[in-house]
């Protein structure tokens with residue numbers, strides 16, 4: 001565990017734990033209730049661990065729908081799939097809430113070095129890139145490591161060139177290498193355009209060594225020309241780098257057929273297990289239904305959808321529903337602008353203060369190894385109790401703040417409590433946003449462990465008498 005490297009601090013930590021431990025239970029009735037909630041949660045956890053349901057759902061989504069990029073035919077099929085699945089699972093209040101999404105079409109992508117060593121290159125347009133002219137763009141490559149290094153290059157040296165951002169992503173369990181590398185994808189195209197570049201290539205933001213390049217969204221700045229941008233597969237970036245090391249100018253030809261169409265409609269698909277006591281209070285479980293237009297979106301984020309649906313179904317199968325409502329939200333268009341997250345926050349503004357907790361699974365299907373929760377300070381004891389229930393799943397409690405998934409950003413800013421069940425992301429970025437994001441990369445046992453963790457946390461949060469709202473004000477993430 002990343003948080004327990006120093007053994008010498010353990011005795012002090014244990015003393016502190018005891019001092020802050022569960023509040024004394026004062027009556028026999030309270031003791032009985034506490035025992036019941038813990039027992040039910042433990043049974044639910046163990047049942048989830050043995051359930052193949054999430055795997056079956058993910059197999060169904062990746063087989064019957066496949067990829068489902070915002071605004072595409074796959075997106076519409078995924079919305080229909082999700083509505084039908086929720087009804088089949090017996091969730092209540094199933095609906096598709098409308099979300100307007102942008103529509104971008106990838107088109108064909110081709111690239112090759114022209115001189116001094118002509119070679120075809122495997123590349124993919126970054127999401128949102130404009131296309132090139134029909135004849136493509138031909139120019140000399142200018143290599144920089146990153147955004148800071150580009151700033152140092154005089155504009156005259158950048159003008160008329162194709163800027164190649166050549167930064168390697170580090171493999172880490174918590175995926176922090178992504179945060180360190182991804183700014184070249186988001187901001188690189190406009191940063192290069194501002195200095196007169198005609199196009200951008202990046203080394204794929206990924207850790208794999210296969211020849212599938214990694215896509216993902218770019219963000220054009222308002223005040224700079226929009227230039228085409230693509231990611232090279234990692235081995236192709238290696239070849240381009242080696243050609244550049246030979247010291248002669250490298251000329252490159254890039255063609256992208258990408259274009260924008262008019263905005264269109266998608267939906268957040270929602271289903272519930274209605275609470276028996278406080279139906280207006282919500283424990284939100286989510287994933288995003290959209291994927292990139294490559295692979296079948298098994299890891300990103302079919303897994304998160306399957307985990308959320310399976311956890312809700314297992315809770316629905318208990319003898320009685322929990323006190324509060326479990327609400328599954330499968331968000332529209334996370335990948336290309338968080339449209340569903342924004343639409344949900346707007347449509348549900350009036351009930352955000354009755355959101356007890358929100359969680360999103362959007363980091364693949366690796367085992368969960370860490371639990372953190374940002375809840376009202378008086379609810380920390382409940383968070384400790386949840387952590388104890390998660391111990392048999394080999395999940396460690398992190399007393400630090402939780403951040404929630406990307407789709408929970410607006411909720412978290414409104415002080416909705418969030419919890420993180422952090423997955424092992426060691427191999428996630430080998431496949432992320434590539435043609436290789438397919439079902440075979442998902443381990444059924446790990447998927448079931450995720451369901452067990454989500455079901456446990458969601459059930460406990462929905463059943464406890466403790467209110468988690470409001471979370472402490474969100475602070476800047478340190479990473």
Ligand SMILES: [Zn+2]
Nearest residue numbers: 300301334362
């Ligand atoms: Zn995702």
